[in-house]
Amino acid sequence: MPSPKPSPGGKSAPPAPRKYFKLLVAACGFFLLLDLVFRLTGFDKHPYLKWEQWPGFYGIGAFAACILLVTISRFVVRPLVKRDEDYYEKSSSEPGGKSDA
């Protein structure tokens, strides 16, 4: 059983999943290749915009969007908006998630 130790600062650095990493990379590679094949063979994907015809547009676009999102959130948004957890309710001593069970 892995040791459960929430760090004292309340931070958590989750380990990256390793098991399926290679499978994920292979799947991405396969569909990227497939897209390239479509492009080379002239298979009609019924695109509306010219970008959609670029091979791997959706893959690269999604990848870039995720990196951009996380980077801006981490380095721009968080420093601007982060406050103490009890910023609004200083006296809140109740447990955070009491279920209504």
Added chain:
Amino acid sequence: MPEAAPPFLIYLLGALIVPFLRGRFRQVFALAIPVIGFVNFYLIDKGVHWKVDLLEFELILGRADGWSLIFTHIFTVVSFVGILYILRDNVALDLSAGLLYAGSAMGAVMAGDLITLFFFWEMLTLGAVLCLLARRTPSSGRAAKRYLLVHVFGGVVLLAGLVLHLAAGGSTAFDKIELSGVGPWLIFLGFGINCAWPIVGAWLTDTYPEASVGGLIFMATFTTKTAVYVLARTFPGEPVLLWIGVAMVVLPLFYAAIENDLRRVLAYCLINQVGFMVVGIGLGTTLSLNGTAAHAYCHVLYKALLFMAIGSVLYRTGKSKATELGGLVRSMPVTCLFCCIGALSISAPLFAGFVGKSMIISATASGGYGTVFLALLFGAAGAFLMAGIKVPYFAFFGRDSGLRCEEAPLNQLLAMGTIAVVSLLVGTLPHQLLYPMLPDLSVSYEPYTVGHVTDQILFLLSCGLAFVLMLRAGWYPAEIRATNLDADWLYRKGGPFIYRLADKSLNAINAAVARGFLGRFVPGVTNFFESGGPRLACFVMTPLWAIQRLTPEETDAARHSVFRRAKHGAFPIGITAFFAVILLGLLSLLMRF
């Protein structure tokens, strides 16, 4: 064939009766209401029903067409699974709140005129407030107050808009309204507050995480989707909606990425998905409006499923924050499975989201809106990264929190299972189940083309790859226990500030007035009328007493005598007559001039 009843009537009557029932009977009755609602739904014919005359207005309680029926249908589905989900605890308040909320939402979407709409619009707020109170914690009570304040404000804005609209010669018809003049703009803004537009929609992510486990399913479904419905009815093709929608799609994601409470992460993603619908309304084409209706239908399914899965985690562990969760797949494997189905339902082929949202994205692309198209792709990637990967990963996988609990109760699993099956059915058979319900049947759409499916799979896999690589590189921001400032700051800090400002300024004026007027002026006047006369008399008499050579003791005694007599009004006749003669003499002198 029996006549259909107004759907809201069934639910509202149910909500009123539930508190008077007890035990198993209450559970059976509460679950029977959505079942009756479902049967009743199929009895409703298209057309206008249930007209009521009120003063000079004709209220239309039932306008059944493509728009209202698809929304009523999904609301009925959610009311069933929502009630099933909260059935185990059998709390009258929770059950009644859910039924009341569902009935109000159906009343609003079936309304055929703006007055009926306004009535049910306000009822929605009541339902949501009850869902917040049902959590029964001090902070949920405070959240309920904030929710009420914001939505009462929104209701007043809407009412003012309606009054101005009618006064300017507008009709009560609940149809397309021209966005010109103060009245329509206020109506527009009133709808927008419930639709969780940027800035004015901060109430959503502020209060939703405070709702009860089951109440959140109703909240995530009814208020925003009713707002989407009314906007699609009244302001379709309004260009400003396009950009409001883009802002809703993009901005909340930056908060979702750094938010610790997983229910709040889902709430941010909810705004993101509603943004897609608002973009669809803003485009105003047949395809985009159909896309809005289809996406609303599918979104309700998977958002309810995700909120249920995280709700079950909260129900069993009492926790919903990423820093406190992790590794729950060991304890709650079935809930984890449903959460993953919910995640895939956001946009993966074979699931509901794929056949709904893609209509709106295609509509922007085919309309040549390149920038909007890119923003929507960014939003779609971000939504999948946050709601589809972050939420399941931090709750069920990732670092093991050491929490060990029971699997979710059977009723919750059944509710989640029902939604998961519906999502799969809608996703695999859109032409049979979903598209025939769309508002405009003249336009056809085929989601399952080879290009679309392969593009979408590559799209989702790339999101997954980006997530894993960022985790491995330590680039993904650590979850931190923190509050992230949002526009709710305006009323959470601004409200108390105005209160304190008013306290300091107005109460200071009050205190100064109390000190100056009540403390000095009034006693002074009283004193003057009480002792002014004898003082004047003493002032006149003192020289006379001096001439009479009275001793100081005798002078004091005389002065006391004057004061005593003045108090009792008992001067000797002689003195009174003396002063009267002097007064008459002065008057006669005055008369000469």
